[in-house]
Amino acid sequence: MKILIVEDEIKTGEYLSKGLTEAGFVVDHADNGLTGYHLAMTAEYDLVILDIMLPDVNGWDI
Structure with a gap:
């Protein structure tokens, strides 16, 4: 599954990206x-x- 995150708060975007990537998603x-x-x-x-x-x-x- 491919996910796009659009988030201007850098730490929030990184947190979401890292968690979803570790769960096996392409982010x-x-x-x-x-x-x-x-x-x-x-x-x-x-x-x-x-x-x-x-x-x-x-x-x-x-």
Whole structure:
């Protein structure tokens, strides 16, 4: 399963990424809305974990 995490709080994003990777998932992490939007539009994900309050492009727009 491939998961995209869009989270601007670095420690939170790293914590989620590490835990999910250790559980056997393939994880991409974007630390801002613009990068998250680009990744979401260019790759296929089974699940997106998305922060709503992001700089530049908010979670609702993604």
